[in-house]
Amino acid sequence: MIWDKEFETLPREALEALKLKRMQNVVERVYTNVPFYKNAFDEKGFKPKDVKSMDDLKRLPFTNKQDLRDNYPYGLFAVPLESVVRIHASSGTTGKPTVVGYTKKDIETWAELMARALSSAGATRGDIIHNSYGYGLFTGGLGLHYGAERLGASVIPMSGGNSKKQIMIMEDFGSTILTCTPSYALSLAETAEEMGIDFKNLKLKAGLFGAEPWSEGIREEIEKKLNLHAIDLYGLSEIIGPGVAVECMEAKRGLHVFEDHFIVEVINPETCEPLPYGERGELVFTTLTKEAFPLIRYRTRDISVLNPEPCVCGRTFVRMERVSGRSDDMLIIRGVNIFPSQIESILMNIEGIEPHYLLIVDRKGTMDTLEVQVEVNEKVFSDEIKNLQILGKRIEKDIKDFLGVSTIVKLVEPKTIHRSEGKAQRVIDKRKI
Amino acid sequence: MKIDQISVFLENKSGRLAKVTRVLGEAGINIRALSLADTTDFGILRLIVNNSQKARDVLKENGFTVGKTEVVAVEVEDKPGGLASILGVLSDHNINVEYMYAFVERSGENAIIICRFDETDKAIDVLQKNNIAILKGEKLYQF
Numbered sequence: 001m002i003w004d005k006e007f008e009t010l011p012r013e014a015l016e017a018l019k020l021k022r023m024q025n026v027v028e029r030v031y032t033n034v035p036f037y038k039n040a041f042d043e044k045g046f047k048p049k050d051v052k053s054m055d056d057l058k059r060l061p062f063t064n065k066q067d068l069r070d071n072y073p074y075g076l077f078a079v080p081l082e083s084v085v086r087i088h089a090s091s092g093t094t095g096k097p098t099v100v101g102y103t104k105k106d107i108e109t110w111a112e113l114m115a116r117a118l119s120s121a122g123a124t125r126g127d128i129i130h131n132s133y134g135y136g137l138f139t140g141g142l143g144l145h146y147g148a149e150r151l152g153a154s155v156i157p158m159s160g161g162n163s164k165k166q167i168m169i170m171e172d173f174g175s176t177i178l179t180c181t182p183s184y185a186l187s188l189a190e191t192a193e194e195m196g197i198d199f200k201n202l203k204l205k206a207g208l209f210g211a212e213p214w215s216e217g218i219r220e221e222i223e224k225k226l227n228l229h230a231i232d233l234y235g236l237s238e239i240i241g242p243g244v245a246v247e248c249m250e251a252k253r254g255l256h257v258f259e260d261h262f263i264v265e266v267i268n269p270e271t272c273e274p275l276p277y278g279e280r281g282e283l284v285f286t287t288l289t290k291e292a293f294p295l296i297r298y299r300t301r302d303i304s305v306l307n308p309e310p311c312v313c314g315r316t317f318v319r320m321e322r323v324s325g326r327s328d329d330m331l332i333i334r335g336v337n338i339f340p341s342q343i344e345s346i347l348m349n350i351e352g353i354e355p356h357y358l359l360i361v362d363r364k365g366t367m368d369t370l371e372v373q374v375e376v377n378e379k380v381f382s383d384e385i386k387n388l389q390i391l392g393k394r395i396e397k398d399i400k401d402f403l404g405v406s407t408i409v410k411l412v413e414p415k416t417i418h419r420s421e422g423k424a425q426r427v428i429d430k431r432k433i
Numbered sequence: 434m435k436i437d438q439i440s441v442f443l444e445n446k447s448g449r450l451a452k453v454t455r456v457l458g459e460a461g462i463n464i465r466a467l468s469l470a471d472t473t474d475f476g477i478l479r480l481i482v483n484n485s486q487k488a489r490d491v492l493k494e495n496g497f498t499v500g501k502t503e504v505v506a507v508e509v510e511d512k513p514g515g516l517a518s519i520l521g522v523l524s525d526h527n528i529n530v531e532y533m534y535a536f537v538e539r540s541g542e543n544a545i546i547i548c549r550f551d552e553t554d555k556a557i558d559v560l561q562k563n564n565i566a567i568l569k570g571e572k573l574y575q576f
Binding site: 376377378381382383384385388389410411412413414415416 | 438440449474475477498502532
């Protein structure tokens with residue numbers, strides 16, 4: 001289902017013209033209103049009027065997470081604070097949080113984009129949207145909330161946590177759409193099982209899952225356990241929150257980037273050179289319409305690939321492949337680059353393995369070690385030691401075959417790996433370098 | 434002729450075995466025989482109890498991974514060469530013992546060997562044809 005047919009199916013030529021006009025506008029605005037950008041442009045000898053074609057994008061400076069920190073909290077706002085009606089922030093797990101602001105119009109834009117995303121997952125105004133994204137500084141909860149209201153659906157503002165109550169509400173209120181992180185969806189599935197509740201008897205038909213990288217295997221697991229269509233949703237607070245890109249129900253192959261509001265590029269993270277469609281690299285976004293907190297060529301650290309092929313759903317926006325990892329949670333184990341999601345895919349291909357795992361990286365002497373903790377459930381458990389050892393060896397071999405790195409698989413008791421209500425932590429890096 | 438054995442997956446960390454026995458004790462379950470097989474990372478606790486269904490339920494409720502296996506309880510005369518004679522019979526028929534553990538009956542005359550075979554039915558058949566006593570579950574649970 002397409003919420004905004006006019007823009008979402010705009011012919012490419014008209015879309016490119018619209019993007020150029022909006023790019024000229026945002027460059028002008030940040031140059032005038034944000035000293036950081038004025039300096040960055042001046043350093044390159046670049047004036048807003050120099051933006052003549054989309055090609056000029058690559059002459060613009062990048063914005064990094066560090067720039068956001070250096071200008072903490074309000075230094076990159078392009079409007080006075082009295083025009084800012086909402087402030088959100090990223091989690092700030094690696095330092096000061098990243099603060100982002102919204103004008104009234106930004107909130108409107110965001111709600112529109114989230115209404116698009118929900119429609120893309122098949123939601124309509126008749127739906128009951130069970131929103132288990134966290135409310136608060138995190139953009140997930142309120143982003144979904146405003147989008148659901150814009151759509152005209154009924155929204156249940158659950159926020160995360162209190163899983164038993166979540167299941168009870170889903171059952172009693174007849175929730176039809178679930179929104180949360182993929183890892184929390186799996187955690188809810190476990191809780192329901194413990195409570196003796198079968199998702200087949202609930203009314204859920206689709207879910208929008210995002211805020212962390214997840215694999216195709218996890219999608220299958222969620223679809224099977226929760227008996228719904230799992231749709232991938234992408235966004236980040238710096239760009240607007242959830243609602244930057246979303247998969248469509250028709251194809252479930254790649255997420256349509258809302259290009260009328262965001263320019264997307266993929267760059268080589270080392271050389272910063274833009275990469276052509278089809279090549280894997282770091283996602284970079286330029287916001288086109290945001291008023292309070294516009295960003296030019298923001299480096300996300302998320303790794304993906306762009307696909308310009310027309311989609312069966314009719315949307316003309318390019319698609320980004322599901323994020324396979326982050327350039328900053330990429331593990332380098334004895335010189336091999338590995339993303340947790342790659343290990344996840346391998347684990348999910350082994351019958352009976354639970355989708356909960358933990359990677360522990362350490363260094364013994366000069367050697368990196370990678371331990372993969374996997375939970376043992378009844379399906380794979382055996383009363384004979386040798387069968388469990390065969391299972392461990394098989395996982396080690398599969399990882400070695402696919403990723404070229406030796407690991408130590410450790411079988412652990414069920415439910416001993418921490419379940420997250422928000423973003424899952426998959427890696428513990430104990431190396432002191 | 435087959436006996437229910439339950440097995441429990443245990444990580445090698447302190448307190449796990451204690452937890453299993455506490456959970457079973459609190460549920461009023463009596464352990465008849467046990468064996469613990471261990472590796473560097475994990476262990477498998479195998480148990481014969483007087484109520485295996487209840488034991489499985491309470492262990493599962495407490496978050497343990499529990500399996501059920503059918504084993505055979507063989508009665509062996511408690512004297513030198515007793516076990517060897519039985520294993521000789523099994524070996525002659527190419528029956529493989531996956532693992533076994535033993536305990537001595539209270540009366541003290543016989544030892545009970547709990548055996549896990551690769552081919553349980555064939556093993557029972559061979560034992561019976563050679564007049565080797567196999568204990569029924571009810572008797573074992575009641576001891």
